[in-house]
Amino acid sequence: MPARPYHHGNLRSALLARAEQTVRERGTQALSLRELAREIGVSHGAPRRHFNDRQALLDALAEDGFVRLGRALDEAVRDAGPGCTPQLQALAHTYVAFATQHAALLELMYAGKHREGAEHVYAAAEQAFAVSLTVISEAQQSGELVPGDPEPLAQVSLATLHGLAAMANGGMLDGEDLQVVVTDAMEMLLSGLRRR
Amino acid sequence: MPARPYHHGNLRSALLARAEQTVRERGTQALSLRELAREIGVSHGAPRRHFNDRQALLDALAEDGFVRLGRALDEAVRDAGPGCTPQLQALAHTYVAFATQHAALLELMYAGKHREGAEHVYAAAEQAFAVSLTVISEAQQSGELVPGDPEPLAQVSLATLHGLAAMANGGMLDGEDLQVVVTDAMEMLLSGLRRR
DNA sequence: CCCGGAATGTAGTCACTGCCTACAATGCTG
DNA sequence: CAGCATTGTAGGCAGTGACTACATTCCGGG
Structure with a gap:
């Protein structure tokens, strides 16, 4: 043997x-x-x-990345307790932590050149980000946030976080500053949407 | 001959x-x-x-990209006329247009793995983004925006734009929606900072 | 003017890569 | 247990980046 x-x-x-x-x-x-x-x-x-080829491996890697990211985000919201602000802040810092700890993987996930396996990747991405929509919707129903379509806010928030992470990974934003910039950015985005 | x-x-x-x-x-x-x-x-x-090697070519490409981006941003602000809001909106749409029209190049620019030529690239990047700081500072001095360090606002704005462009390039955001999302995002970021 | 070194381009080589095909070993199901 | 689909092997091919030795051209000081 x-x-x-x-x-x-x-x-x-x-x-x-x-x-x-x-x-x-x-x-x-x-x-x-x-x-x-x-x-x-x-x-x-x-x-x-x-x-089948190298790209297929990369696509699978990207999909798996979204799955793990989604799990991390879900867990973060679950552990954050009640309240829209702490939940979204937890979401933000978890995303940025993942993005900086798995910089190359994240680049792979967002690389727009997936192929026929792309549907899997997109589905995994949507699943990963679903929790942010949930948090916003619930905050709107409970009166914490003003009503409206949650989609744009979620998109803009995620884009901001992604951009900040990309700048940090690219060396254009100091890693130490990142934490406070992320907190401030989320605060800027939410400040106009709170019901008072 | x-x-x-x-x-x-x-x-x-x-x-x-x-x-x-x-x-x-x-x-x-x-x-x-x-x-x-x-x-x-x-x-x-x-x-x-x-x-010297392939990466050196890619670095030079990235640097050149920042130079051209910087020129485009400068021109956009110059053509936008007076006023902080129209200038920043012009900046935003110009950046996103560049980012979507030169998707692969932009990926190269932000790829954090430049080498000894990195200083050149970083310098070019800083130069390209300098105009956004200028616009914000002038708006603060003229009383359009509340005073404060312009750096964080500029960083968050650029990060948001970069993130939205990345999502559009990755196929997670429809190209048609992009224009209106960009406008809305800038409005969200500015809404809390205007002097009234 | 010309001559010698610096800059620039050529040609050949090496180890490596991705992708392909033919084939062998194994697992599984009727 | 027979036969077939699955999974891994072995060899080959064209292409690549990096390296070297060498050829051609350019340019500035005698």
């Missing part, structure tokens, strides 16, 4: 996990299918059984 | 121009030094005289 069986068993998961690590440590550009296979200990052609 | 002289004359400019076109049409990933050289009609090693 060989040290490693002919069939890996869960190559797909192993590929995704190792790929995520490589992307985080050395960037998307540095991800090579052959090197990946080598590290895991399979032949250079094996990944092809699970991902 | 050969059709093409031994020395190209301005290979560096030609490389940058052609590279910018390729990046715009087929994405950063598709940019190949050898193909570039082939298209311009020089040997595959010639680009190395002007860019």
Whole structure:
């Protein structure tokens, strides 16, 4: 019996996990299918059984990223207790934390060049961001926020957070300032929409 | 006398121009030094005289992008006439237009993995965004906006615009909606800061 | 004017990559 | 247990970035 069986068993998961690590440590550009296979200990052609090409792997990585981001956001809101302001602030800081800790992965998620697997990615993204709409809607119903379509506010908020994270990742915004800028930005966006 | 002289004359400019076109049409990933050289009609090693490696070319492309963006923003403010609101709205729509028309280039500009050439890129970025600080400061001195440090407002505004553009480029925000969302977002950010 | 070094472009090589195909080992289901 | 779909292997191909040695051209000081 060989040290490693002919069939890996869960190559797909192993590929995704190792790929995520490589992307985080050395960037998307540095991800090579052959090197990946080598590290895991399979032949250079094996990944092809699970991902038709490199882009398919990247798409899967992006989708998985949205799933994990969604879980993190859900958890943050759950732990934040009641109240629209603390919930949205928790959402904001959780998003930015994820974005800065998984900079390359996030770039991958937003890279508009997914292919036929794109629907999966978009669906995962929508699912991840659903919680922000929920929080805003509930705040409107409870009278904390003025009524209106929650979609634009959610979009603008997420865009702001994404932009701030992108600037921090690009080195154009100091990492220490980020926390306070995020708090202030959310406050700016909410200040005009509170019911008083 | 050969059709093409031994020395190209301005290979560096030609490389940058052609590279910018390729990046715009087929994405950063598709940019190949050898193909570039082939298209311009020089040997595959010639680009190395002007860019030590692929990343150096990409950095130069990013820097040039910031220069052009800066010019566009300056021009937009100049053409917008007096008044803080129209100037900032013009700034906003110009930025988003650039970001969506040069999506791949913008990704390059914000990609945080520039190297020793990074100072050039950062300097170009700062120069490009300087006009937004100017507009805000002048509005504060003329009494249109409440006084305070203009930096955070400028940062948050640009982050919001960048985020909205990223979402549009990623297909998560309809291109038609973009215009009105941008206008609304700027209005949200300014609404709390006007002196009345 | 010319001559020698600096700048620029050429040609060849190397290790590597992604993608493809033919084939082998294995797992699973009737 | 037979046969088939799944999964992994092995080899090949064209293309790439980086490196080197070498050729051509440009330019400034004698």
